[in-house]
Amino acid sequence: MTRTMNLTTTAAPFLSYLDSWYTNLPSADLATIVGDAPERVAVFSIDMINGFCKQGPLAGPRVAALIPAVVDTFTRAHALGVRSLVLTQDTHDPNTPEFGFYPPHCVAGTPESQAVSELAELPFADQITTIEKNSLSSHLGTTLGTWMAEHPQIDTFIIVGDCTDLCVFSAAMHLRLEANALNLKRRVIVPAAAVDTFDTPVDVAQSLGIMAHDGDLHHVLFLHNMAQNGVEVVTMV
DSSP: OOOOOOHHHHTHHHHHHHHHHHHTOOOOOHHHHHTTOGGGEEEEEESOBHHHHTSSTTOOHHHHTTHHHHHHHHHHHHHTTOOEEEEEEEOBOTTOGGGGTSOSOSBTTSGGGSBOHHHHTSTTGGGOEEEEESSSOSSTTSSHHHHHHTOTTOOEEEEEEEOTTTHHHHHHHHHHHHHHHHTOOOEEEEEGGGEEOOOBOHHHHHHHTSOOBOHHHHHHHHHHHHHHTTOEEESOO
16 A cells, blocks of 8 residues: 655655756856867757657647757757767657557657758758667667767767656666766766756646646656766756
């Protein structure tokens, strides 16, 4: 039997602390991060695709609003000499078990699975590597491990995109935990202004018979969890 909780009362001090923590996140300077060694830096965009930004059952305005920040991060990184630019994006098999938990989305071969035009039409788009994935993980069952093995010099990873508590969390934590397990000196940086998650209010969830999802809470709580585990969470880069 699970124990009874009254989070509206017991979690109030923590939520106040969480607000303060988020408000006071440090900033970081991309030029300083890159320094004189751009070959050691990679920028990963997670799931900035049509199916989460522009069309389909999981597209929403919160994620779409990230497009300018993600494009700006890629553009400035490229101008600083960074060439390890990666898009990991849902490209689902129509029979993926994930569709038992989420509506069918971003199926391979559909426009939903394609990068948003703002990224696809960057003048250096031909230098960007696309990694297709069939789950929340950018690493499991993908070619990202091979790509990383081919770029052993990279020790700094900047992660942008969506969703903070799902695919971004999975990618950042995999990179951080892999470094911990293998004693690798590695920075994993997540700029809070360039990641976000979706919002499903309680009343909407109840009317649809699905699980509610507070976007603000999940965004900040999972950023906090990442920071607690060694990911560098900053306001922006």
